[in-house]
Amino acid sequence: MRAVISGYYGKGNGGDEALLMSLLQMLPPEIEPIVLSGNPRKTYEQYGVETYHNRSGLAILQALNTSDIFIWGGGSLMQDVTSLASPIYYGGLMALAQQKGLKTVAWAQGIGPLNNPLTRWLTRQVLLGCTAVSVRDYKSAELLSKWHINPLIAPDPVWALKSKSVLGLADLPAPRVAVNLRSHPLLTPPRLKILTQALIDFQKATRTCLLLVPFQASQDLEIARSIAEKLPGSHKIIQLENPQQLKGFFKGVEMAIGMRLHSLIMAATEECKCFALSYDPKVNYLMEEIDIPGWDLAQLPTDPNTISTAWLEYFVNGDSLIKDRIQSLTDRSLMHQEILKKLVI
Incomplete structure (x- = not known):
């Protein structure tokens, strides 16, 4: 067939x-x-x-x-x-x-x-x-x-995607925090400026290596570059085309701050703490489903200190998904396979 x-x-x-x-x-x-x-x-x-x-x-x-x-x-x-x-x-x-x-x-x-x-x-x-x-x-x-x-x-199929390790990631300074932002009408220049300042303050407080991860170069890379040139500490732009490596990348990261749905799903699957910046109802649904903190971009605080303080608190005291919950979501996501199997019966 x-x-x-x-x-x-x-x-x-x-x-x-x-x-x-x-x-x-x-x-x-x-x-x-x-x-x-x-x-x-x-x-x-x-x-x-x-x-x-x-x-x-x-x-x-x-x-x-x-x-x-x-x-x-x-x-x-x-x-x-x-x-x-x-x-x-x-x-x-x-x-x-x-x-x-x-x-x-x-x-x-x-x-x-x-x-x-x-x-x-x-x-x-x-x-x-x-x-x-x-x-x-x-x-x-x-x-x-x-x-x-x-x-x-059933949960998004990417929960069940097999991941692959990324060579050289372990050589970067630790702890490591991933950041994924994408162009969108809700990510206005003033909001991007606020988030950039919050990332600067967060990095100064935590001495983390910030890894900027474009999921789609045409929409994410320019934003990543604009942030990178302002960061005072260790940082790197990570571009990965292989989806399994992109998912495996989050194994070596303590926390992810993400806009894109699949940046959060991949991070959560790899036991990484997740903080969402939602631009779409699908991100809100995920936040509710797996109980991760975040803001709608439309209601983003205007004070960078409020944002960096929330990130710092979560970085220090927050929890990633427990393994049993990850396994449950992964197993349930395989239900999508069942309707494909029925096509050949």
């Missing part, structure tokens, strides 16, 4: 690449993956799978015409906060696959926010036509239940 896999791949986003790798690890051996990617050559080189460009209509039609299954491969594909284009594109692909008679799967999705009537209608229609649906948070499940759709609900 052949399965076309669609997601935000080939864009250099560590979280979405981790989702793809998780899906490929969970895919039954009887299913041959065909990945739609923004950078087919890179995706092929990284994963060794058949790839087509995700914006080539002819290539997509060829892939669908020679396949049996279509899979949304994890993430927040159906949300219209970023743009209307994204849900219309992914929803349109799903609708086309259904029209062609393929089995369709919405896998490990975070559904919403959907503020536009068109995108809400489109999302509901294609999900109603799916062979199987799994979601990664209870809010997505609540929305789908209103549409009379009963999804499987």
Whole structure:
């Protein structure tokens, strides 16, 4: 059987690449993956799978015409906060696959926010036509239940992604704290300035080595560089393209301050203390689920001292997730594999 896999791949986003790798690890051996990617050559080189460009209509039609299954491969594909284009594109692909008679799967999705009537209608229609649906948070499940759709609900698949160690990390000064910030309308220049000053104060108080970790260079790297040039102490920008290494990086870190959902999931999995800076409901859901501290960026304190003091308190007295809780989340995340197994029964 052949399965076309669609997601935000080939864009250099560590979280979405981790989702793809998780899906490929969970895919039954009887299913041959065909990945739609923004950078087919890179995706092929990284994963060794058949790839087509995700914006080539002819290539997509060829892939669908020679396949049996279509899979949304994890993430927040159906949300219209970023743009209307994204849900219309992914929803349109799903609708086309259904029209062609393929089995369709919405896998490990975070559904919403959907503020536009068109995108809400489109999302509901294609999900109603799916062979199987799994979601990664209870809010997505609540929305789908209103549409009379009963999804499987399980933690994000990246909880179960196997990690790999990062050479040279142990040679950096300890203790080490990871920082991941991304460009976003809520991370305004004044807020970035406040956070940068808070990081400076935090580093002076703790003498930590601050490791700035861009998950997507196009959105994170410039911010990392702007912070790095102002830090008074030991620091380094860490760029890792391999999702397993990106996850394994957090094994050597005491604490992570993160905006991106998967920076927090990867850190929590590796028994690293996590402090969230939320820009999206999906981050808030994770904060609630695993009880980690943080702020919504919209309500970020305006005094850097308030922020650095909170980080210092958590750095000294906070706890990481206990191993039993991590194992439970990891085991439950493997439930996403069950709907893939049913495709070959």
